[in-house]
Amino acid sequence: MTDSAHRERPSRTELGRVLMSAGALSPDWAPVYQAVPRSAFLPDLMWPFDMDAGTSAAVSRADDPDAWYGYADADVPVVTQWDDGRHTGREPGQVSTSSASMPSVVFRMLRDLDVRPGDRVLEVGTGTGWNAALLAHRTGADNVVTVEVDGAVAERARAALETFGTAARVVHGDGYEGFPEGAPYDRIIVTAGVRHIPFAWVEQTRPGGLIVAPWGTHYGNGDTVARLAVARDGESASGSFTGPVEFMKLRAQRLSPVVHSDYVTGGPETRDASSTGLTEDAFLGERFSPQRFAVSLRMPHCHHVIAEKRDGARPVWLYGLTDRSWACVMFRDGDKARVWQSGPRRLWDKAEAAYQWWEAEGKPGHERFGLTVTRDGQAAWLDDPGQSWPV
CATH class of the missing domain: 3.30.160.690 (Bacterial toxin RNase RnlA/LsoA, N repeated domain)
Incomplete structure (x- = not known):
C-alpha cells in the first residue's frame, strides 16, 4: 500500500476539519493527526459500528476499498476483534472485544492527557496501535510503552507500528498491573473501560503526573473519562471527570451476565x-x-x-x-x-x-463530579473532594 493512500484523501482532510470545529482536535495535536492516519493501523477486514442502530457490518479493503477508507476516515468506532479472538468469518461475532475508538474520543482523551514532548507515557490497552503511534509522534517513540492483554492483538499492533516506522514498545501483559519496569511515567492513559482503578497505576506515575481513564460502575455500560493528578506524596490521585464515553471493558473487570x-x-x-x-x-x-x-x-x-x-x-x-x-x-x-x-x-x-x-444538587453535569484513588480504594465526590463516598 502507498503512503499517500493512507494520508492524502479528501475524507481524511474533512474529518480533521470536523474534529477541529467540534473542539476534539486541538491545534497542537493537528500535525500529529496529519502525520499518523488511523487507516495505517486498521485490519483489512473490519466491522464499523453503527452507534444509533447498535450493529456492525463487515467491510473489506480488498472487496470495497472506497467503503473501507470511508469508514477509516469517519468518526465512528470500528470493531477489530470478536469473542476474544475465537470468532472467524465475516459475520459479526457475539461480543466485540477489541476496536479502534472514534477519532473524536481518541483526541479528546489525548487533549485531557496534556502530554508534552519528552514525557514518558504508559498506555493500557494497545488495540490497533494507532493511539500508541499518535503518542510516539508527540513525545518520542522511546518514551511510549503500551500494554495489551491479548497476545494476538499485541502482535498485530506491533507489526503495524513497525510497518509504519514507529518503535513504541508493545508489551503483552495485563495492563491492570501497569508495567513497573518502565516506571515512573509522566502520564498513563487507559483505552478500556475500568470499574476500579488499581493503585499500581498511581504508584507508577510520578507525583504531579496524570492518569486518564474511562471509568464507571457496574450500574451500566457507560463510562466517564477520569482525569486524575497524582499527589505530591504519591499516596493518592484525584480529579474531575471530563465527559461521557463508552469503552469495551478491561477484561479483568467485565461484569458476568446477570441471570x-x-x-x-x-x-x-x-x-x-x-x-x-x-x-x-x-x-x-x-x-x-x-x-x-x-x-x-x-x-x-x-x-x-x-x-x-x-x-x-x-x-x-x-x-x-x-x-x-x-x-x-x-x-x-x-x-x-x-x-x-x-x-x-x-x-x-x-x-x-x-x-x-x-x-x-442543581442537576450537575459530569464535570462537577470527581474521583479519588488511594491505597484503601476509590471514592466519588461532587464539587469537593473532601465530601466523598466510596464507589
Whole structure:
C-alpha cells in the first residue's frame, strides 16, 4: 500500500476539519493527526459500528476499498476483534472485544492527557496501535510503552507500528498491573473501560503526573473519562471527570451476565408493589445523560437493564450484585409508573432517592463530579473532594 493512500484523501482532510470545529482536535495535536492516519493501523477486514442502530457490518479493503477508507476516515468506532479472538468469518461475532475508538474520543482523551514532548507515557490497552503511534509522534517513540492483554492483538499492533516506522514498545501483559519496569511515567492513559482503578497505576506515575481513564460502575455500560493528578506524596490521585464515553471493558473487570431467573423467584407475595411519580424521560434521559451517571454513583453493587419499549411501556430492571435484591419500574406513557421490588435492599427506593439527590444538587453535569484513588480504594465526590463516598 502507498503512503499517500493512507494520508492524502479528501475524507481524511474533512474529518480533521470536523474534529477541529467540534473542539476534539486541538491545534497542537493537528500535525500529529496529519502525520499518523488511523487507516495505517486498521485490519483489512473490519466491522464499523453503527452507534444509533447498535450493529456492525463487515467491510473489506480488498472487496470495497472506497467503503473501507470511508469508514477509516469517519468518526465512528470500528470493531477489530470478536469473542476474544475465537470468532472467524465475516459475520459479526457475539461480543466485540477489541476496536479502534472514534477519532473524536481518541483526541479528546489525548487533549485531557496534556502530554508534552519528552514525557514518558504508559498506555493500557494497545488495540490497533494507532493511539500508541499518535503518542510516539508527540513525545518520542522511546518514551511510549503500551500494554495489551491479548497476545494476538499485541502482535498485530506491533507489526503495524513497525510497518509504519514507529518503535513504541508493545508489551503483552495485563495492563491492570501497569508495567513497573518502565516506571515512573509522566502520564498513563487507559483505552478500556475500568470499574476500579488499581493503585499500581498511581504508584507508577510520578507525583504531579496524570492518569486518564474511562471509568464507571457496574450500574451500566457507560463510562466517564477520569482525569486524575497524582499527589505530591504519591499516596493518592484525584480529579474531575471530563465527559461521557463508552469503552469495551478491561477484561479483568467485565461484569458476568446477570441471570434474571436467579433473582425473580416466588409468587407476588414475595415482592412489594407501589408506584412512582418519576417519569421515564426524567429518570433515564438520553444515553449519556448526567442523571444516569449520578444515579450510578449512588447505587453501589447494582446493575440496571433498560428493556425495549413496547406498546408504550418500558420496564427498567435493577439487580443487586452482592445479594438477590431486585426491582422493576414499569414506565408507561400517560400513566403513573408501577414498581415492584424484593430482597434485603429496596433498590428502586434507593434509585429514586439518588435521582432526587441529583435534582436537589442543581442537576450537575459530569464535570462537577470527581474521583479519588488511594491505597484503601476509590471514592466519588461532587464539587469537593473532601465530601466523598466510596464507589
